[in-house]
Amino acid sequence: MNIMASYDLMETIRTTNQWLGASAQAMGSYPAMSMFPNPAVQWMAAWGEVTERSFSRMVVKPDWGIGSVVGDDGRDHVVTVETTVEKDFGDLIHFKVQGRREMNRRVLLVAPMSGHYATLLRSTVVSLLPDCDVYITDWRNARDIPVSAGKFDIEDYTLYLVDFMKELGPNTHVIAVCQPAPLTLAAAAYLAEEEPAAQPRSLTLIGGPIDPDATPTDVTDFGKRVTMGQLEASMIQRVGFKYKGVGRKVYPGLLQLLSFISMNGETHSKAFQNQISRVAKSEASDADKHNKFYDEYLAVMDMTAEFYLSTVERIFKGLEIAKNEFVVAGKKVDLGKITDIAVKTVEGEKDDISAPGQCVAALDLCTGLPDSMKAAHLEPGAGHYGIFAGSSWRKNIRPLVLEFIDANSGPRVVGGTAAAKPAAAKAAVVDAPADAPKGDKAMPV
Template identity: 75%
Template sequence: MKYMATYDLMETARNTNEWLGATARAMASYPAFALSTNPLVNLTAAWGEVTERTFGRMVAKPDWGIRSIVGPDGQDHLVDIKQAVEKPFGDLIQFFVRRRAPMARKMLVVTPMSGHYATLLRPTVASLLPDADVYVTDWHNARDIPVSAGKFDVEDYVLYLVDFLRHLGPDTHVIAVCQPVPLTLAATAYLAAEDPDAQPRSLTLMGGPVDPDAAATEVTDFGRRVTMGQLEQWAIQRVGFKYKGAGRLVYPGLLQLAGFMSMNAERHSKAFSDQVMRVARGEASDHDAHNRFYDEYLAVMDMTAEFYLSTVERVFKNREIARNVFTVAGKKVDMGAITKVAVKIVEGEKDDISAPGQCLAALKLLTNLPEDKKAQHLEPGAGHYGIFAGKSWRLNIRPLVLNFIDANSGKPAKSPVKLAASN
């Protein structure tokens, strides 16, 4: 499938459906049809509106939408997004809060490169901003990166994190969510050996596949069933002529989205039809629950083929990080080199993406880290999304993470953050 034709065929199908939706909405919205009592006219306009938005949002990067926060003085403080480090495949961005002195806590939130944009962690970032200076890894859509920019695989991802951490300095506390957890651990071990003064003070690793074999999920089962040859043949395509990255081999976001949707096809189909009825009745709004969720869920990005394939082969199949044999730029990355970075593991009891045990395996690799520098938390009843953005994060996990950071900040302890009792 390594052809531009297959990539462009998917984009043509998406574009056609967006056009059909726009046409239906426009045609059924003519004033002359207002005289008709036929409900089909209203339903056609509603179907067109929902369809146009559904297929249009698939190629649009969502906005962070964090305009301001309330400071301890009770005043609103505007938030600006600044580029701290710019690189071809991803930037380090800062959420700069105007009229606020530098905070005692400085955090780097490492976001996944797994088909969705970094904005998927918008709730996490927004909840941390009042209490910390927050930096985020903002990965770029591979379709927009010219072939001349070169490759980007798991080793490059690690080296990007190394550069970001060197820029931020040693007083940084890192929170890694899901897919980048093992690579963040590798980046810290790399720094421990090559540049110890640039190591962060703490790592909070949340729901990531450090050892995929520690607990089976559908994701790990798929990784075992499919061969690398099959995966390369089925999943990899070349970016079409429409984008700057024309000719680049990628794992297309639209292909991954089709897989996501097929796993819960009945649920998504019902959500679509229910939204059509709400629009027809005048009960929907631009930022209602349906649109808030699907504006993010349907916005997908392409990954470079080498990153996708090397992640599957090296992290999942060969378990190089779990076996402590991972290499970067020809150098072995020894997890035992981490001796002073505090590490906290957070897992969700009902996580069906990275099941409990997969992330906890990181602590076994830290053979030279004192036990008092290790911590773990299993959140009862929490799924994958809940541990970093849902109710569990808001009420329990966030305060625990902030307390862990303060306990390992090397500065006078703050008053502990209290756990909330209710929503």
């Protein structure tokens, strides 16, 4: 499959379905069709509208769509998205709130590079903006990056995070969501040893595969069942002629989308059938719940082949983070060097992507960190999506994360102990109350 023809074939299929949808919608909307009302014609137009919208969204990067935020003065403040650091494979961007006082909490959100754009965390950003100065990693679609930019694997990803943390300085609180959790932990350890003055205050790891073998899931089992040769032969393609990255080896976003949908195929099929019915009955709207979710969910990006393959080989198969054997640029990263970065893990009880046990393993790996600077939270009933963007995040997890950030925002003594931060005692292991609301159904990230 490592040829451009297979990539261009998938793009041709996508474009054809988009065209068929647009044609069906246009034909079913002809005034002449209304002379003799027929439910089949209405259904055809509805099918066309949903189909055209779905297939066109697959190649469009969603907009952040965050216009303003209410400040503690009760006024709306305009939000602008500014690029703080620009790199070939991803940028560090800042949500600048105009006219607002300087916030005490500076947060770096590390977004996944696992098929979707950083905008998947839009609701997470929106929930944090009223209380924090928010930055986020904005990864680029590999199909738009010329081959001349070189490779990008998990070591490069880790070094990008190191540079972003250096840029923001030592008063930063890092929140890593899902896939980047192990690499963010490695980046923090790298800084702790190489440039301790630049390391962040705290690190919150949400639903990440620190130790994929701790609690196996379908995702981790897949990595064990196939060889690297099989994976490369079946998943890797070269970008076709339509994009700037022509010739670059990637794990295509459209192929990833097929995997995402297959994991919950019946649920997605029912959702689209219901949406077609609502459109036919004129009950749907441009910004209804279905469109808001799928406009984001269907927008996928290509990953560089070396990033995808090295993730599977070194994080899931080799367990390099779980065994504390990860190497960056020829240097072994020792997670035990983390001595004064408070670490909190968050897991969802019903998470079928990174099951409970995989993320909390980070605390045992931080052997140089006092127990008073470690915290863990298991959210009852929550799925994968719910722990960072759903109701569980909004109602339970977000307040706990902000409390953890505040508890670890005091003076720091580099290489010191928890005694240098008296408030850290508040960050002891926290369990959600028994009556905590159920989380959202897990969706792939």
